[in-house]
Amino acid sequence: MAKKYDFKASELPISPMTLTTTLENPTGGWRSFKPVIKNKTAPCTATCPTKVLIPHFIDSLVKGDLDMAANLLHRNNPFPSITGRLCHAPCELPCNRGKYDEPISIKQLERFVGDYYLDRKGKPPRRETGKRVAIVGGGLAGMSAAYYLRSKGHEVVIYDRNPNLGGYLRYYVPEYRLPLAVLDAEVGALERMGVKFVLNTEVGRDIGFEELKEKYDAVILAHGSSIPYTPDFPGVDLLKSGWDLMKEVREGARPKVSGKVAVLGNGYTAFEVARVLRRLGADPFVVYPTAKIRIPFSDREIFTLAEEEGVKFFFAKVPLKADRRDGKVILTVAEWDGKAVVPATEREMEFEEVFLAYEGTADHGFLPDTIRSNGTLKADRRSGETPLEGVFVAGESVSGPSPVVNVIYSGRSVAAAVDAYLRGRTYTPENMPEVVGYERIVTDYFPKAPRVPEMRLSPAERIHSLTREEVLGYTQELAMKEAERCFNCGFCNACGNCYVFCPDYTIKWVHGRPKVDYEYCKGCGVCSEECPRGVIDMVKEREF
Amino acid sequence: MIEIRIHGRGGQGGVVASEILAKAFFKEGKYIQAFPHFGVERRGAPVAAFVRVGEPGSLFVRTNIYEPDHIIVLDPTLLTAVNVMEGLKPGGWIIVNTPQDPEELVKEVGIPPTYKVATVDATAIALKHRLGSKMSPIVNTAILGAFSRAFGAPSLENLLAAIREEVPVKPEENAAAAKEAYESTKILIPQEV
């Protein structure tokens, strides 16, 4: 209660004015709800398999701090230049801005920041733990795990049977989609961090698995799904390998292919082989087992690109047999209902060549039976732990063919589990705080603005080059313009609205951030109402 | 108390003329009052300004001047456009800016022989001293020279001093114009007066 005064008129000041400050009255006691400033998860981050801190890095970008943006981005994704080109960007689907005008072009922003930082990253850890980890397979999963384990100060040695790291990305994915220079830079960063590579060395052939286990404190199996699947139908041996075609082209060969050609496959590889064939001058048809609408979201982008370039499709069809006649391949296909061939739908088609381009499978032959069952590995999906102590599994070797971001996440989460193991701690998967829905966004603060389109080649330009990058991304100017559209859902970017709107000056500004003075905050809720991005919750003081 | 009414057109400087004249009388130790006809007239419209002159301590009034002792006409076209002689007391001076001689003017406009008339070609004098433009010469200082000469007060010396204090631009040219007008004023005093 305020003090009671009893002045006479003659004792009053001339001008009516406060004799004390309002600090005399600690109005915090009036509160039944209290504002709590708490960062939450944006829908984009929640949806991203590797939980990239999207509103965070975009905020730094808006504020012009590109290094900070890169640091925040790398916290959960070591290879933004790769995901910025190859990711299917599931983050953009639930973007709250998409409910207002158009979703943020997160992938292009990621690529911009990733490319900015590409030659700057790769610092050795500040402290060495003395623990040693072997990673079998230098593909994306192994690289990802290596990045995070090395960051934690562990000695990391990657074993790969190939002459260089990168796996599928290096030897198959075409230059126009992922320039080798980008991959080389990522590998160079790992090298600078102090990750060691043992190349041209195949585990199980050049060095035994048991030996690795002996020599290292932990082993991560990240050998991928690198064995192309080959279906079983008569005449399949007459067909060519799309995998081999991609590899040859990546290495610089330009085989002559022309006329109608078919590509048989069930995923990314089929679409990409078709696009390579298109660039080589052929007229490709993809025989695809499901209906068009059932193409998974992760393959939608590549499908659209292929379609734009003139690749044709036979949907919901499977090959039944192949023949060679007069130099042509006669392919018999039939309708496929998802489970079985539809009777009496067989038909023959004539092609110059037919390419097999099914997704890969894993070869676990070098591993002991204790961790294998029915051709798959016994491992925890998140931590990668196997029944063998100190042995972990990451990436497509356990998940099968997956989008790049899932593979990266696998490497990252397994690295966290290995780190916990090496430190004698219990691994606890990350917890995502509450997701901020569109209803928490105060859109009055955001003028409508269309998504900034990235620079890209036209389909006509694309089909004339196997090396020219097809998507060119953003300039800094475009990136800043797009970044400014971001709501930064659930992330306090210190906009100062709460500070400005608090009618009682109880939101203080401490070290550039808002802080509630609960001694005086009456809990009116204006700050929560006016927070543009759902950071401030009104929480009941006590339950009765 | 002498009451003087100045007739001009908006923009010719009639109001400033009233202030200069008042100030010149003030310099002679008189109590004065100068004020415009309070209106919303714009450039070109017939306007009037007033001057009262009296001994210090005498009682004045705060009204428009309805029965002036003398009138000053800055623009000869007003002689026929407006009844400038309205209320003018017999024996009063009519000071007119015109190249005509007083005799010609009296005949042409029909000025009763109960008034004294002085004319001066203030327009020509103003243009000669580069006061205003051919379309709108600033004749207010020149015609005051004629008033000083005809009425005998204020003295040319006090008039020129007042001009130098009150005129915002070209004070010397204005003073020279007043002096030249003073010297070239033509006067007609009818026998009846």
Added chain:
Amino acid sequence: MKLIEKSQYTVLKGNYAVAYGVKLARVEVISAYPITPQTTISEKLADMTATGELKARFITVESEHSAISAVIASSLAGARSFTATASQGLALMHEMLHWATGARAPVVMVNVNRALAPSWNIWTEQTDSLAQRDTGWLQIYNESNQEVLDTTILAFKIAERVYLPTMVVLDAFILSHTSEPVEIYPQELVDEFLPPYEHPNAINFDDPRAIGAFARPDYYMEFRYNIQKAHEEALRVFKEETELFAEMFGRKYDTVEEFMLDDADYVLVLAGSTATTAKYAVAQLRERGEKVGVMRIKLFRPFPVEDVRRVLSGRKKVAVIDRNLSFGHSGIFYMETKAAMYGAKDRPPIFGYVAGLGGRDIRPQDIIDIYEDMKRREEPENIIWKGVRV
């Protein structure tokens, strides 16, 4: 007192007399918004501040409401502050006029009396200032340009002694745009008369206070009581300061001015510049042997009840000539004079005349007509129209 000999005698329009008064008062903050016929006051002051002739801050604003708000704040901050307006502009300030009084900001404002619209009219009438009667401002009416300059200086002195805002009032055009001889006093003399301004509750960054605080019913009334007491004090202060002013500057003003009243049976009461014409007419009537005089009300708030009673008691008849009107009742000076006389001994009958609204000229003959009309009448009337065509 030799300083006075350094005075400069010149010819000034009423509005410039205001500006020179403001300059001599060493005003520190000015804020005003242009409106005919006040504009030349702001223009002159803007000019003076721009050239450095007056060391003050001129705050340009987008309305009269903002102008008065700015000077209330600067006054409470401890700076001598001035504004000027007229008519519609004063009406727009209304809310803040109460505020100035309540906050006890001794702002001085010049209001150039101008009729209110519609119908639009830029000429003189006192209704604009009189309509602000109950805002708690001191109101001082003036008859000549010299008096305008003198009263501007006096207003600061009185306002700052009682911490009440003060309005100095002059007639549109008849004073504001009319040139007359004016004596401009030497600065040193004015400095001697008017010490630097201080407010006991001025903003102090080392001891911050919220001014204009909230007061519950258990305090509000005490603050209002204090304002009324300050007004009562202002009446005494007005007397003191006009005495001192007369001593130092040689011009004597009082709450009311008495003209040819010594043996007068009949009194004409009015305020503002019409008094000049009334005096001229009364002098003529005196020549005819009429026993008539003029009482000019200079101080309207606080209302000089005692002086009005002293002057009017025992007269045969009184006519109040109002260049203003409170619709539904009568002229406002008439109303106030009558109220002051209620309960006075030997109270004369008082007749209310309304004349000269919207700047219609009031000529000596009009005054004489009113005098003769009053003499003829038996019963007083609240409102007798002079010159209206019906």
